[in-house]
Amino acid sequence: MQVERKESTMDRVNVGLARRYRREKRFRLFGLGAIIASISFLGLLFVSIGANGWSAFQQAEILLDIHFDTEQFDVDNLSSANYGALVKNSMKGLFPDVKGRSDTRNLHKLASTGASYVLQKMVMKDTAIIGSTQKVWLPADDEVDMFLKGYISRDVPESDRRLNDKQVYWIDQLVAGGRLEKKFNTTFFSAGDSREPELAGIRGAAVGSFFTLAVTLLLAFPIGVATAVYLEEFAPRNRWTDLIEVNINNLAAVPSIVFGLLGLAVFLNVFGMPRSAPLVGGLVLTLMTLPTIIIASRASLKSVPPSIREAALGVGASKMQAITHHILPLALPGMMTGTIIGMAQALGETAPLLMIGMVAFIVDVPGAVTDPSTVLPVQIYLWADSPERAFVERTSAAIMVLLAFLISMNAVAVFLRKKFERRW
Structure with missing residues (x-):
């Protein structure tokens, strides 16, 4: 007569561990597969754009x-x-x-x-x-x-x-x-837009993007940092500040075209600012990037250890001196990283600028922030809608230039974070 062996506790534990390890292995394989698929699709996109656009040079x-x-x-x-x-x-x-x-x-x-x-x-x-x-x-x-x-x-x-x-x-x-x-093709880099593909260039759009981003940076960075410092260091903790924080977080998720509608209603219809100008485009993009900069700046301020504040206050520094002399310099790399990411996001935006008229056909290269202009994403949008085959390659070439700017800006953000990052 055969005696049935009773399963021990260790046997059940080993079975459970083996099942858990298999699940973890499958999860790692799924994650690795997702990464490989993402890189493959991204590579396919770059290869497709490059194959269509390299001949435009x-x-x-x-x-x-x-x-x-x-x-x-x-x-x-x-x-x-x-x-x-x-x-x-x-x-x-x-x-x-x-x-x-x-x-x-x-x-x-x-x-x-x-x-x-x-x-x-x-x-x-x-x-x-x-x-x-x-x-x-x-x-x-x-x-x-x-x-x-x-x-x-x-x-x-x-x-x-x-x-x-x-x-x-x-x-x-x-x-x-x-x-x-x-x-x-030097014309591609030295000329503005044209109805003739062989005469069309990106200089006007590139200069317009520069002016627009300059206005955005000059307004968004100081306002965003000042707002973050006030909310994190000076603002009392009550329901009003909680309401402001919730609204800032919500604004970061608002579709960009809503900011374009706001700029159309306020800056153009109420204040009568020039249509299709980098000044107005910069103001609209400032409203759009402010939540991103504020959130990143607040996270950087929170990452500074409280001991820094306490030490500064303990040796007789005022609260403003502690912030300006000690806290801000330590939080500045994170703030700059968030700002650059926000500016890269603004560089690739099209919808809000379409609403304020920057989709107009502009031949001349702008000389000031109040001159009529367009930007690189809008220029790409205009060329993509043109029927001539030659504009197809110029559209892809302009996308390559825009991607180069975006990758460069994100690379600078990563470099600044690695170079100035402090670990406590």
Whole structure:
């Protein structure tokens, strides 16, 4: 007769431990899988943006022999000269066999309409070139640029592409003669917005973003730090301060477009401030980033040990002296980190700025905070809505520039936290 063995307490404990270890192992694997999936999707996003945008840093240019005919210029009004005719005459000189109005028009289309502005700037900068013949690299049309980059295939029927067979032949002749090449696209970084993709750049939006963030930083940082110091060090503990703290925490979760509506109603409709100006954009983003800066600053003040305060007060310092001489310097790295993160958030915002009119088509680069302007996220939004294929690559390139700024700002925040962080 077999005697049934009774399960001991240690057996039950070992079974329970094995089950718990298996659950912990599965949980770690799930967490590791989530991290790998997140990094994979992020990498896929970066690769997709880079694949679409890297070609925007190059632009097709045509080398033309421009004869600055003196008969075309009025010394008293150089801007009135017909610079477009100079480009057309040079193109005609390269292909003298081209006859007929239609073929001539198609030949002239190979050069960008912005080529005349390049020549105008040359003459305005140096009038001595009038009467001479100069070799000048001028921007090609965006369709020519797309053809050289492989986005327009020559293997499809003529009716299915934007360039006809004769234009493809002329492009091949220019490439074979060394007169059509892809060069670094300086226009992308030096020009403002344009209806023509080959003339469009991000300088206007970048300067607008700089002015907007400058206004935001000058207002949000001192107000946010002062608010945090008052609430943490001076404010009495009662239901009113509790109500203020709850509202600050709630404002941090309010959708950004609500702040845009507030700016539209108050700054534009009540105070009559200029529409589509970095000044108004900075004020709106200040309201949006203040809760983030206040919360981060209060957390930094709380991290300072009470012994620092007590020691300062114990040697005769006033409360204000203890705060300004001892507590603030120790809490400042955390405050700066929170501020930089808040500014990075503001740099990527679009919705509140759309509400105050910063979605307008602005060609000129702003020179002050009151000038009409746009910002990088809004510029990306405008280009993404354009039908031209050339704007697709410029949209991705602008996203790459914006991501570079955001990553740099977050890297600075991490560096400051690591460099100045104190462990107690």
